[in-house]
Amino acid sequence: MKIGLDVMGGDFAPQATIAGVKLAEAEVPKSDKIVLFGKKSLILTELQKQGMDASRYDIIDAPEVIEMGDSPLKAFSLKPYSSLALGFKFLRNKDIDCFASAGNTGAMLVGGMMVINNIEGIIRPSISTIVPQENGSQSLLLDIGANPDCKADVLYQFGLLGSVYAETMMNIKKPRVALLNIGEEEKKGNLLFQSVHQLMKDNDDFNFVGNIEGGDLFSDKADVFVTDGFNGNIVLKLIESLYGILLKKGIQDSLVDNFDYEKIGGTPILGINAPVIIGHGISNAQAIKSMILLARNVHKQRLVKNIKNALSHYYLNLK
Amino acid sequence: MKIGLDVMGGDFAPQATIAGVKLAEAEVPKSDKIVLFGKKSLILTELQKQGMDASRYDIIDAPEVIEMGDSPLKAFSLKPYSSLALGFKFLRNKDIDCFASAGNTGAMLVGGMMVINNIEGIIRPSISTIVPQENGSQSLLLDIGANPDCKADVLYQFGLLGSVYAETMMNIKKPRVALLNIGEEEKKGNLLFQSVHQLMKDNDDFNFVGNIEGGDLFSDKADVFVTDGFNGNIVLKLIESLYGILLKKGIQDSLVDNFDYEKIGGTPILGINAPVIIGHGISNAQAIKSMILLARNVHKQRLVKNIKNALSHYYLNLK
Numbered sequence: 001m002k003i004g005l006d007v008m009g010g011d012f013a014p015q016a017t018i019a020g021v022k023l024a025e026a027e028v029p030k031s032d033k034i035v036l037f038g039k040k041s042l043i044l045t046e047l048q049k050q051g052m053d054a055s056r057y058d059i060i061d062a063p064e065v066i067e068m069g070d071s072p073l074k075a076f077s078l079k080p081y082s083s084l085a086l087g088f089k090f091l092r093n094k095d096i097d098c099f100a101s102a103g104n105t106g107a108m109l110v111g112g113m114m115v116i117n118n119i120e121g122i123i124r125p126s127i128s129t130i131v132p133q134e135n136g137s138q139s140l141l142l143d144i145g146a147n148p149d150c151k152a153d154v155l156y157q158f159g160l161l162g163s164v165y166a167e168t169m170m171n172i173k174k175p176r177v178a179l180l181n182i183g184e185e186e187k188k189g190n191l192l193f194q195s196v197h198q199l200m201k202d203n204d205d206f207n208f209v210g211n212i213e214g215g216d217l218f219s220d221k222a223d224v225f226v227t228d229g230f231n232g233n234i235v236l237k238l239i240e241s242l243y244g245i246l247l248k249k250g251i252q253d254s255l256v257d258n259f260d261y262e263k264i265g266g267t268p269i270l271g272i273n274a275p276v277i278i279g280h281g282i283s284n285a286q287a288i289k290s291m292i293l294l295a296r297n298v299h300k301q302r303l304v305k306n307i308k309n310a311l312s313h314y315y316l317n318l319k
Numbered sequence: 320m321k322i323g324l325d326v327m328g329g330d331f332a333p334q335a336t337i338a339g340v341k342l343a344e345a346e347v348p349k350s351d352k353i354v355l356f357g358k359k360s361l362i363l364t365e366l367q368k369q370g371m372d373a374s375r376y377d378i379i380d381a382p383e384v385i386e387m388g389d390s391p392l393k394a395f396s397l398k399p400y401s402s403l404a405l406g407f408k409f410l411r412n413k414d415i416d417c418f419a420s421a422g423n424t425g426a427m428l429v430g431g432m433m434v435i436n437n438i439e440g441i442i443r444p445s446i447s448t449i450v451p452q453e454n455g456s457q458s459l460l461l462d463i464g465a466n467p468d469c470k471a472d473v474l475y476q477f478g479l480l481g482s483v484y485a486e487t488m489m490n491i492k493k494p495r496v497a498l499l500n501i502g503e504e505e506k507k508g509n510l511l512f513q514s515v516h517q518l519m520k521d522n523d524d525f526n527f528v529g530n531i532e533g534g535d536l537f538s539d540k541a542d543v544f545v546t547d548g549f550n551g552n553i554v555l556k557l558i559e560s561l562y563g564i565l566l567k568k569g570i571q572d573s574l575v576d577n578f579d580y581e582k583i584g585g586t587p588i589l590g591i592n593a594p595v596i597i598g599h600g601i602s603n604a605q606a607i608k609s610m611i612l613l614a615r616n617v618h619k620q621r622l623v624k625n626i627k628n629a630l631s632h633y634y635l636n637l638k
Contacts, residue, residue, distance in 0.1 A: 134564060145501055148501060148508060148509035148510075148512075149509045149510050180553060181553075182464055182467060182548070182549055182552040182553060182556075189467060189549065190467035190468045190547075190549045191467075191468050193467075193549070213552075213553070213556050214552065214553035214554065214555070214556030214557040214560070215556035215557065215559055215560040216560070217557055217560065218560060218561070218564060219560070227553075228509075229501070230501055230508065230509045230512070230550070231549070231550045231553060233501040233532075233533065234499060234500075234501060234532070234533035234546075234550060234554065235533065235553065235554070235557060236533065237501075237532050237533030237534035238533040238534065238536055238554060238557065238558075239557075240534055241533070241534040241535070241536065241537060241538075242537070242561060245453060245537060245574065246572075249572055249574070251570055251572060253565075253568055253570060255564065255568070
């Protein structure tokens with residue numbers, strides 16, 4: 001397997017990204033190859049600094065860098081020799097099997113949709129986060145920001161995407177999919193979520209368990225929480241900030257510890273034709289390592305294929 | 320001043336409501352009168368049980384009770400002799416100056432809009448919550464559930480309502496009003512919040528400071544956070560549940576302590592013609608006491624009048 005990594009992506013690149021590669025090495029079989037995208041001279045210097053053997057890696061020289069402030073929509077045409085643009089090109093041409101970056105999230109989403117393309121039938125791809133539960137288990141929340149405006153059928157597909165992710169990557173059988181809502185009764189919520197509830201009710205594509213309120217996001221009542229990217233992003237950032245505050249205050253606790261994003265590594269773009277992982281901008285070496293391993297696993301577990309299978313079942317039902 | 324209290328409202332009524340009255344007594348001047356709405360025999364028994372002097376209170380006998388499961392829209396016509404229906408009637412007739420209940424929130428909102436009526440020019444009244452800040456100060460978040468579907472002008476008015484509340488009740492001069500959003504730039508957010516940003520930008524009614532993300536809900540960047548009732552309710556319940564989890568784990572901390580709803584007592588219905596306070600269903604005596612004092616303060620500080628003044632300025636500008 002060839003795992004592509006954007007060495008230039010993230011607030012602490014390239015030091016943190018190369019350090020992450022070093023940490024990942026121990027857990028990646030020798031038969032796999034990590035392919036490094038970035039400024040070659042810079043990569044070689046950093047590898048040497050960290051006492052690593054450059055011959056173990058494929059290095060793809062990318063003289064340009066897409067910065068956090070660059071327009072996601074224009075980045076690929078304006079900077080075709082950036083690590084992101086080249087990474088996506090290699091992935092599309094199957095020269096690598098998966099690609100991961102902690103760089104510009106917007107550009108990653110554009111690359112996913114425009115270069116890799118949506119899986120046929122997917123209206124909008126989605127990004128997600130793991131939400132640790134009070135009892136130690138993990139749930140998935142999506143969308144967390146790719147789609148601030150959603151239509152009902154898009155939210156329905158998020159239920160399907162989340163369900164396949166939970167089954168494939170989190171090893172949960174028949175994942176319980178819930179709508180994050182403001183009341184448990186089916187008539188609760190805004191007009192959009194009331195109509196999504198009707199779409200999901202008695203559906204044949206995933207195991208819908210109804211509405212769940214914000215107060216039950218940690219009480220293991222569902223494996224997948226579906227929301228739109230506006231609400232999901234606010235919830236995610238809120239949880240992250242509380243985690244940060246508690247950490248700063250030195251509050252130690254198993255639940256709090258499980259909010260540590262370093263262990264997760266990032267989110268795949270769910271619903272596109274190849275494994276692409278978006279890491280957190282503030283990723284340190286540990287987070288980059290987790291991101292590399294997540295990219296590897298998404299490919300290994302055939303997440304994309306499983307989503308395609310679930311979709312074909314969904315479209316068969318629509319006919 | 321006459322302060323109306325629904326003795327029957329809340330999960331632990333009438334024990335907790337009467338105990339709350341007992342606690343409030345110490346802080347309410349003798350010249351004020353607490354008016355108790357509920358089943359008279361039950362109230363008298365409870366007052367005696369708790370060793371209180373019944374002659375200190377006006378007791379309005381209300382043989383019917385609006386339950387949590389009753390339809391808010393039908394409750395007032397089906398149960399005209401309930402504590403809620405009578406309380407609202409007394410308030411409308413100015414036989415009391417303010418009214419508080421920890422009962423059925425939906426029925427409270429209906430009573431507020433249908434019996435007390437919106438202040439002229441208010442499209443939708445709103446309910447709010449106090450959000451403690453990391454530095455010890457307090458901010459306001461609204462709406463928290465009365466309006467799951469909002470139009471842009473409704474959200475604009477929430478900015479005005481929140482600003483007047485923060486100035487009148489929280490003693491903040493020129494309160495900083497922010498939109499709770501998914502990015503700080505003005506083009507960020509869903510279509511609704513992008514358009515609200517344009518409405519609020521450079522406005523003349525309150526001090527708009529721009530978009531603030533979910534990660535800055537506790538970092539004292541704004542005094543008032545405006546959101547719709549769908550997102551706001553999810554955020555509120557999420558925070559409440561985390562507070563509960565941390566409490567259960569015995570985690571002691573000044574910030575965590577400040578999330579204690581007992582100290583707040585509830586939320587006024589902002590934008591109606593008289594002071595109505597909605598308490599938390601699980602209110603204990605301490606929370607009921609805070610709710611009674613809040614009702615008293617909302618009347619004393621002339622919140623309704625201040626909102627009317629701010630609104631007349633707003634409508635003058637529209638002409």
